[in-house]
Structures are given as C-alpha cells and as structure tokens.
Amino acid sequence: xxxxxxxxxxxxxxxxxxxxxxxxxxxxxxxxxxxxxxxxxxxxxxxxxxxxxxxxxxxxxxxxxxxxxxxxxxxxxxxxxxxxxxxxxxxxxxxxxxxxxxxxxxxxxxxxxxxxxxxxxxxxxxxxxxxxxxxxxxxxxxxxxxxxxxxxxxxxxxxxxxxxxxxxxxxxxxxxxxxxx
Amino acid sequence: xxxxxxxxxxxxxxxxxxxxxxxxxxxxxxxxxxxxxxxxxxxxxxxxxxxxxxxxxxxxxxxxxxxxxxxxxxxxxxxxxxxxxxxxxxxxxxxxxxxxxxxxxxxxxxxxxxxxxxxxxxxxxxxxxxxxxxxxxxxxxxxxxxxxxxxxxxxxxxxxxxxxxxxxxxxxxxxxxxxxxxxxxxxxxxxxxxxxxxxxxxxxxxxxxxxxxxxxxxxxxxxxxxxxxxxxxxxxxxxxxxxxxxxxxxxxxxxxxxxxxxxxxxxxxxxxxxxxxxxxxxxxxxxxxxxxxxxxxxxxxxxx
Numbered sequence: 012x013x014x015x016x017x018x019x020x021x022x023x024x025x026x027x028x029x030x031x032x033x034x035x036x037x038x039x040x041x042x043x044x045x046x047x048x049x050x051x052x053x054x055x056x057x058x059x060x061x062x063x064x065x066x067x068x069x070x071x072x073x074x075x076x077x078x079x080x081x082x083x084x085x086x087x088x089x090x091x092x093x094x095x096x097x098x099x100x101x102x103x104x105x106x107x108x109x110x111x112x113x114x115x116x117x118x119x120x121x122x123x124x125x126x127x128x129x130x131x132x133x134x135x136x137x138x139x140x141x142x143x144x145x146x147x148x149x150x151x152x153x154x155x156x157x158x159x160x161x162x163x164x165x166x167x168x169x170x171x172x173x174x175x176x177x178x179x180x181x182x183x184x185x186x187x188x189x190x191x192x
Numbered sequence: 193x194x195x196x197x198x199x200x201x202x203x204x205x206x207x208x209x210x211x212x213x214x215x216x217x218x219x220x221x222x223x224x225x226x227x228x229x230x231x232x233x234x235x236x237x238x239x240x241x242x243x244x245x246x247x248x249x250x251x252x253x254x255x256x257x258x259x260x261x262x263x264x265x266x267x268x269x270x271x272x273x274x275x276x277x278x279x280x281x282x283x284x285x286x287x288x289x290x291x292x293x294x295x296x297x298x299x300x301x302x303x304x305x306x307x308x309x310x311x312x313x314x315x316x317x318x319x320x321x322x323x324x325x326x327x328x329x330x331x332x333x334x335x336x337x338x339x340x341x342x343x344x345x346x347x348x349x350x351x352x353x354x355x356x357x358x359x360x361x362x363x364x365x366x367x368x369x370x371x372x373x374x375x376x377x378x379x380x381x382x383x384x385x386x387x388x389x390x391x392x393x394x395x396x397x398x399x400x401x402x403x404x405x406x407x408x409x410x411x412x413x414x415x416x417x418x419x420x421x422x423x424x425x426x427x428x429x430x431x432x433x434x435x436x437x438x439x440x441x442x443x444x445x446x447x448x449x450x451x452x453x454x455x456x457x458x459x460x461x462x463x464x465x466x467x468x469x470x471x472x473x474x475x476x477x478x479x480x481x482x483x484x485x486x487x488x489x490x491x492x493x494x495x496x
Contacts, residue, residue, distance in 0.1 A: 039229045040311060040326040042445040073444045075228060084293050084316075084323045132319060133295025142320030183293070185323055190228060 036189055041078065043184035044071040048160050053174040057096075060163040062109060068153045076188035081153045082146050085183040086132040088119060092176030095124035097167030103180065104161040105148045113161055114148040116140055123166060129181070149184065227405055229306075229326055231444045235451045240288035241326065242439065243455055244305050245335070246408075247485060248279040250435025250457025252337035253372070253397045253410035255279075256489040257353055259468040259477040260425050261391035261418040263378040264346040271343045271475070271495035278334040279487045281307050290325055292316070304328040307335075334488075339370065349378035353395060372397035376416065388419040393431075407438040410457075418468075425468040427479070432461055459485045 046068075050061040072078070088101065100120045104113035117132060117140040130136050152158035162180060166172060230238060256275035263269075286308040289300050301314035303325025311325035345351030355372030374395025380386050397410040414431025435457035442450045466479025466489070478490035 034309070034328055034331045037329060038311070038327045039232055040324050042232050042234075042443065042448070044445050045447050073228065073231070080324070082322045082324075084321050085295060131295050132321075133316075140319050140321070146322075187324055 038079070038187050038189055039076070041072055041076055041186040041188040043068075043081075043186055046071055046158070046160075046182040046184065047179060048181075049177055049179045050162055052166065052172045052176045052178060053092075055172050057167060057169060057172065058163075058165050059172075061161065063160040065109065066152075066158040066160070067156055068158055069156050071184070072186065072188075075190055076186075077190075078153055078186040078188045080187035081150045082185055083149055083182055084185050086117065086137075086140070087129045087181045087183070088126055089129035089179045089181075090123055090126040090177070091179070092173070093124070093127065095122055095167075096169075096172065096176065097123060099123045099126070099164065099166045101162055101164035101178070104163070105145065105152065106159045106161065107148070107152050107155055107157055109159050114141070114144045116145045116148075119164075126178070129179075153186070227441065228444075229329060230405075230439065230441055230451075232326065233451070234443060234445075234448045235453055237290065238439065238451060239453065239455060240290055241305055242437070243288065244281070244285035244307050246435070246437035246455035247285065247458045248281065248335040249337065249408055249437060250410055250433075251279045251459045251462075251481075251483070251485040251487050252277040252335065253399070253408060253435055254395070254412040254431070254433040254459070254462075255337075255481055255487045256339075256479075256491060257341075257372075257374060257395050257412065258343075258351075258376050258391070258393055258416050258427075258429075259418075259466065259475070259479070259493075260420075260427055261376070261378070261380070261389035261416040261429075262420060262425070263349050263351050263376060263381075263389070263391055265349045265378070265381050267346045269343065269345045269351060269496065271493045273341050273343065273475075273491050273493035274338070275341060275489060275491035276336060276338045277487055277489045278336040279485050280334050281332060282485075286328065292323055296321070296323065301325070306330055307332070339372070341372065343376075346378075349381045351376045351391075355397065368399075368401050370397075370399040372410075374412075379415070388417055391416045404440045407440075408435065409438075410435040414462075423470045425470065426466075427468060428463070428465040430461075430463055433459060435459070459483045462487075 048063040052059055102118045103116045105116055106113045118138040119136050121136040255277040286305055287302050288305050290303050292299050292301055292314045296316045301312055303312040304327055306329050308328035311327045313322050313324040315322050339355045341355040343351055343353050353374045357370040359368045372395055376391045376393040379390040379392055392415050395412045399408040412431050412433040414429050416429040418425050418427035437455045440452050462481045462483035464479050464481040468475055468477040473494055475493040481487040
C-alpha cells in the first residue's frame with residue numbers, strides 16, 4: 012500500500028515538474044516496403060506495353076498506421092537477360108485503374124545491358140520526373156488502396172524478345188503516418 | 193484490476209524512462225509509439241534520432257547514488273531511499289543531421305531527434321522528390337528516472353547499495369528489469385587528519401525493457417566528500433562514468449536488416465554538489481550534477 016502511495020506521488024509529481032510529455036499529434040515517417048513489379052518481356056514484340064496486376068498498397072506498410080502524406084523518393088529499373096537487346100527506352104506510368112487514365116511519371120533511355128545493374132531515377136538514364144503528378148497519383152493510390160504500374164517502350168530492334176528477358180521496376184516510398192487508435 | 197506495489201514502482205520507472213503521459217493507457221501508447229517509430233528506421237538512420245536518449249538516460253542512471261561520505265568503520269546502517277533524477281534536454285539534442293536517400297541533393301538534412309519538434313523535409317533539387325524525417329516523440333525539457341534503492345553497512349568502512357525493480361509482464365510493454373549494485377568505501381578512515389569525510393564509490397547499473405527492445409548499462413567510479421553541520425550535510429564529488437543504450441528490433445521495411453546497435457552515452461565525467469537534511473530516521477537530499485549533461489537529483493530516505 013505504501014509503495015502504491017509513493018508510486019502515485021511520483022507519478023503526480025511529474026507533471027508538476029513540467030513533464031508534458033508525448034508530442035500530440037505525433038507523426039512518424041513510415042518506410043513503406045519497396046514495391047517491386049517484374050515484367051516478363053520474353054516473346055513480346057520489341058515494342059512492349061505491360062501493366063502490373065493490381066497492387067494492394069496496404070500490404071506494404073504497418074497497418075497500425077493511418078497515412079496522411081505519401082511520396083516516392085526513388086524509382087529503380089533493372090533488366091535481366093543477356094546478351095544485350097541494344098538501345099532501349101521506357102516510359103513509366105502509374106494509375107489507380109487498370110483501364111486508365113494513366114499518369115506519365117518518367118522516361119528512361121539506355122542500352123539494355125546498362126540496366127542489368129539496377130539504375131536509380133537519379134542516374135542519367137532517366138528524364139526529369141513529373142514529381143507533382145507522381146505525388147498526387149501515389150497519394151490517390153494509397154487512399155484507394157489500389158495501384159497499377161504500366162511500363163511501355165522499346166527494347167532494341169529485331170524479332171520477338173527471346174525467353175529469359177524481363178524488366179523489374181521498384182518503387183521506394185515514404186509516408187507520414189500516425190498510429191491508428 | 194488491482195495493481196501490486198512492485199508493479200506500481202515499475203511503472204514509475206517506466207514512465208520516467210520513456211517520458212510517458214500519466215495514465216496506464218498513455219504508458220502503453222508511448223511504448224507503442226516508440227517501438228513503431230523505431231521500426232521505421234534502419235540502423236544507420238536510428239542512431240541520430242535516438243542518441244539523445246542514450247546520453248540523457250545514461251546520465252540519469254549514473255545519478256543519485258550517495259548523499260554522504262560519512263561511513264563508520266564498523267556500525268549499523270540501513271536506508272531505504274526513493275530517488276528521482278532528471279537530466280536537462282539541451283537545444284542541441286533536439287536536432288540531428290540525417291542522411292537523405294542515396295542520390296538526393298543535398299545528401300543530408302537537419303531534422304528532429306526523439307526530443308525534437310516536427311520532422312523536416314528535404315527536397316531533391318533535380319527530381320523534386322521529397323523525404324521527411326519523423327517528428328520528435330517526447331516533448332519535455334528534461335528526461336527523468338526514478339528508482340528505489342537500499343544502502344546497507346557499514347562493514348570495514350564499506351557501505352553497499354542496491355537498486356532493484358522487477359516487474360511481471362505488462363501488456364504491450366513487456367517486462368522491466370532495472371538493477372544497480374555498488375559500494376562506497378571510506379577513504380577518510382585512513383586519513384584522520386582530513387576535516388571532512390571522503391569516500392570512493394563504484395556502481396554498476398543495468399536496465400532492460402520490452403523483450404529486449406531497449407537495454408541500458410551504466411558504471412560510475414568516483415570520489416565523494418561530505419561535511420556534516422548539525423542536521424545538514426553538504427556533499428559533493430567527482431566521478432568518471434560510462435553508459436550505453438542497446439536497441440534491438442526488426443524494421444517494418446522488410447528490405448532492411450534487423451537492428452542491433454549499442455549507443456554510448458556522451459557523459460564521461462561529472463562534478464556534483466548537494467545537501468542532505470537529516471531529520472531523525474528521515475532524510476531529504478538533493479544535488480546538482482555538472483558535466484556534458486546537467487542532472488538534478490533529489491529524494492527521500494528512511495532509516496538510520
């Protein structure tokens with residue numbers, strides 16, 4: 012009983028000493044798990060246009076958080092398959108519906124083999140991204156818990172792309188979130 | 193549900209250690225917020241954010257041990273004390289330089305530590321991409337710790353100290369274990385010509401919280417001096433100390449490696465000065481400690 016009284020006094024004393032003490036509201040910056048989509052290009056025409064399956068965005072972060080601000084802070088593309096298909100280019104689109112509309116985010120250009128090593132959007136192989144449109148789209152996607160990523164472009168010249176050739180796109184996303192009660 | 197006294201004291205420590213609001217629900221929320229916030233950080237990111245806790249908690253752990261250097265060569269001494277410590281949060285501990293993601297220009301930015309305000313956002317100059325730091329979690333000008341302790345002796349001029357808090361598993365918080373063990377040995381018994389009392393001390397402390405999420409260690413080795421004037425004892429001391437804070441968790445981002453780090457507290461030396469008022473079996477004491485961190489300590493003791 013004496014311990015309980017002392018504990019109570021100690022607890023009661025803390026606010027009297029100016030102990031506030033958790034910031035409220037408190038927003039943590041959430042590292043969303045990287046969203047990676049692989050596109051199998053084998054058998055495709057050299058001009059390709061591939062759309063991802065539906066991505067359920069809530070699968071990529073701690074469900075205990077309510078997100079209020081989502082932003083992409085990097086985007087990487089890598090390719091698999093050798094020998095090189097030659098000069099290639101891509102356009103990356105994001106949407107919240109598989110039928111569109113689509114928001115064009117960025118374009119890339121370079122030899123197929125360059126992308127055998129993952130290339131970041133900060134590399135010289137990417138154009139200036141449309142950051143404003145991307146931010147708006149990614150926030151809408153997370154609000155609706157649904158995201159589609161479309162990649163179109165060209166992989167060198169010649170016949171159908173041989174088996175074993177694929178492209179992988181990874182989105183790195185950060186969000187501001189508060190713990191849901 | 194009725195709470196036991198031991199559990200209540202454990203909560204006092206928890207509340208103090210984690211700077212929690214003053215309800216059990218708040219306690220759980222702070223622990224939950226802290227854990228969830230930490231889980232957003234990679235090992236390299238979390239160091240700057242949490243370093244002030246390592247500095248301040250370590251300084252607290254190494255405070256409030258002894259309030260006199262007057263130890264009999266042989267005699268009976270027993271005191272139960274409740275000690276509160278509070279290290280002052282400096283403005284410099286509210287911001288740290290964080291790394292922006294690879295490729296960003298600028299590559300670093302200033303944002304809130306766990307004691308800071310709103311997290312800052314860095315904007316990459318080429319892409320316009322943004323990256324935001326977390327908000328500070330604790331809004332406080334000091335970081336407190338409270339603990340019960342027993343001092344017992346005196347045998348061959350030596351007095352022993354024990355701090356101990358053990359709690360059962362607390363929902364969403366886990367088990368708390370905090371102990372400190374040490375001894376103070378009279379030096380003045382060998383130097384009877386000195387007009388005041390002098391003693392040396394060594395104390396080891398350890399805390400673990402929440403299924404290994406947080407652990408802390410401390411050691412203090414120092415010299416204490418005191419002089420008694422009727423019911424008032426003036427005391428002071430110098431001490432070398434070391435502390436560390438360990439963090440273990442798995443980040444939410446599955447692409448990040450599990451975090452298992454140890455951060456050293458920055459305080460390594462302190463000077464303290466204080467007063468101890470003896471009112472029969474009750475004593476009231478308080479001291480100020482100066483080093484790279486300033487700590488205030490006060491408490492009440494029962495015994496002889």
